[in-house]
Amino acid sequence: MRAIVCESYGPPDVLRLEEVTKPAPKREEIVVKILATAVNSADWRMRKGEPFPVRFFFGLTKPRRPVLGGVFAGVVEEIGQDVSGLRAGDAVFGVTGMTFGAYADYISLPEKAVLTFKPPAISFEEAASVPFGGLTALHFLKKANIESGQNVLIYGASGAVGTAAIQLAKHYGALVTGVCSTENVALVRSLGADHVIDYKKEDFTASDEQYDMIFDTVGKASVLSSQKRLKKNGRLILGASGLSQMWQSVTASITTRTKVISGVSAERTDHLITLKELLETGAFRPVIDRCYPLEKIVEAHRYVEKGHKKGNVVITMAKASENS
DSSP: OEEEEEOSOSSGGGEEEEEOOOOOOOTTEEEEEEEEEEEOHHHHHHHHTOSGGGHHHHOSSSOSSOBOOOEEEEEEEEEOTTOOSOOTTOEEEEEOGGGOOOSBSEEEEETTSSEEEOOTTSOHHHHHTSHHHHHHHHHHHHHTTOOTTOEEEEESTTBHHHHHHHHHHHHTTOEEEEEEOGGGHHHHHHTTOSEEEETTTOOGGGSOOOEEEEEESSSOSOHHHHHTTEEEEEEEEETTOOHHHHHHHHHHHHHHOOEEEOSOOOOOHHHHHHHHHHHHHTSOOOOEEEEEEGGGHHHHHHHHHTTOOSBEEEEEOTTTGGGO
């Protein structure tokens, strides 16, 4: 089968298309024919081995698992003899966890992996665009105890996590302000944001508005300035915190008693099912910026790493559209 192999950390050019052995399912595993995957911020950071401490878990000098890719949508092709909840032909989507492997024609996964059935009304490309941003946004919003009537600001509102966070916050009844660039104001408004701030023209931290929750999805907002815009007992969510934000968050927690929520988001099947149900009712819609064929994944990584994509960048396999 075809697979994109990454045998060293570095720029997008380290990714190579190769022929590798197709997996066979073990007793409690399934083999999924992947029809679409996606490139997100976690993918390019893993490709580069950044931040450096991740290498202690995934390989010091090169990735221990050379086939990257953390999300997928496809069709179950084979099942192990002890699999009972899925059968060949089922259309599914989900995440691979720390095993990666979605940059390939096929992948083997435990039946109990974080996956669920694809709604018939959405394409495989759309399904593959949902898990990364959707699961990240849902994890942090729930951890912050989002409630109806809260005033929520989402910084980086046009990215994969931001576009999901807007829709989820609105679903839970919040009043949502999205912060994005001029080019993305219309998109953010179309997703349901009640107010949109163009960060090229206005600094939200300079206003007098107070928020119950500020969700920085891209790791670029000032922690110390953001906490001044929080109401008493407000929550600051750092969904993509770097070293600078982490240090600022410690200071903010100690000096102002600001509740800071950060860390790695959990990938849970029940959360994925929630997203599936919202897709089915139309309360959540996938946002796709561009689609690339598998052969152009280097170009896709290069584009995503620039940090200006709208929503998600999807990788399509051969004939993916015929199966939508």
